[in-house]
Amino acid sequence: MIPQEEWQSLHDKLDRLAEMIENRNASDRDAEWLESEAARKLLGVSPKTWQNYRDxxxxxxxxxGRKIYVNRADLDAYLRRHRIDGK
Known part of the structure; x- marks a missing residue:
């Protein structure tokens, strides 16, 4: 058996570790760059609409060069700005 104090200490450390991993994953997602086609598909728009968005x-x-890249955080921000709340 593990004494209660040691168990609680271990539990607290695991909670902090899980929080650090979640924060790291969120940070990685903000640094993620998508190619144009993937961004277009994520938004669900046609190639012409995507071209208009860029223009x-x-x-x-x-x-x-000819490659277009979009930051995932910018796409998420765009989607949040255009969110329609429910009643």
């Missing part, structure tokens, strides 16, 4: 600078993006 109008609706969502920030980066371009290297």
């Amino acid at each position: 109008q600078r609706v969502i920030p993006f980066s371009q290297i």
